[in-house]
Amino acid sequence: MPHRILIIDDDDQLATAYKEYLCAQGHQVDCAQELEEAQALLTHFSYAVVITDLRLSKLDFGGLNVIRYIRELALKTRIIVFTGYGWPELQAEASAHGVDAFFRKPAQLAALAQTVSELAGVQA
């Protein structure tokens, strides 16, 4: 069943690769590179699953702010974090905000798509 997915990553090439794969699975996918883009999209569209990197720029961990924003809006969106940073503290903070799954970059596309489908299906 197709779902609306949001991918948030400042690595455009990686995000595009994930987008194309998920689109081929029938999902409708938007991409955001930065926090403000993600916030605008989350405000106006309903996403079944958000896939976000934790680090959205070299300066900060904007992905955590995205997760907080989703929870502030009390959205039922399921959240997948995929990141190159496996720091336990970051993971713990993300988990505290109700992240549903973690992936280490580079994630296997098939595994990611499988998790997306499972989470979106559970939500539905």
Next chain:
Amino acid sequence: MKPSLLQTLLEDQKALSVRFQPIFRLSPYGNQVDGMEGLIRGPAGTSFERADVLFDYVRRKHAETAVDRSCIVAICRAVADLPPNTRINLNVHASTLGENPDFVDFFRRQMHSLSLPLERFTLEIVEHAPNYNVPGLACNLRALRDLGVRIALDDVGLGTSNYRMILDCHPDYFKVDAYFVEGISRDADRRAVVRSVLCLAKEMNAGGGGGSSLAGRHIHVEPNGHRALSGAPSLSTAVAAGAMRQGFSGSASRRGATRAWRQCRAVRAYATKTGRNPPEAAGVSVTGAIPGLRSLREVRQLSLGTALITRRTYAEGFKLVIKRTSCHSQASRSAGNVSTFHLKSLFDVPALRFSKG
């Protein structure tokens, strides 16, 4: 590394596209296009194509000033292709006017470079942030009025378009949000709200000398009893230009719909015969030029009730945009290849009555 969306908006001239939304002057003797509102769409094929999403992002980036200027540049380029007597409405944030003493110079230079008379323009003030620089805003508005530019306040009654903003802007036009206009013929409370704004407009116009009016996303009602309508289809520049040259009048009646359908049929026949695209063919009516509409029934639906808008229609640049706050949820609920918008509220207008004096 791909540039950020904001960089793209500011540096790529093709990132912003322009649509024109006709503003009709309503009259028992036939509706006339009173002007066009220049609207901006974000990068095509992205979710930021929708103006509300785009400007939500822009406000979060605190980039209203830079993007407002880019929008004005884009719209003015498109306006240059419209007939020279067309009045144009442009949207500008109050913060852009409040914080940029050089805005008027920029605006004047822009118009001068395209040989566009400033008197053709109405600036519609929009704002979402609660605080803006009032002295700066007042100074720029005064300078713009001195140049012949008219001022409108957008979305009156919602958010920061409140009494304070009315006093700060002293608008020539009040644009009442569609929330207050939809279903007005059946709702006495809504009529009361709109009447109160009409009274306000009349009172504020008392010492101001001409032009003050009550406007709406769907209706404009002037103190002298003239009414106008906006919220009709948004048009590409080519179609808007063709419509203006042909003296397009909106079809808000069955007779109008029939006429539009006949025009549509004639234009299609002419286009087939000459090999030209319908919008380029003479005598185009905007209603008739919408490719998704093929039958009289559909045209009637467009005029009297519900319009069916196909993806093809969208792709060909004839997207119907009904500017109203509840439109987005309807749009997002649309499925498959067909989106359904209810237009009936547009034509509630004739049922609106205001007592004079």
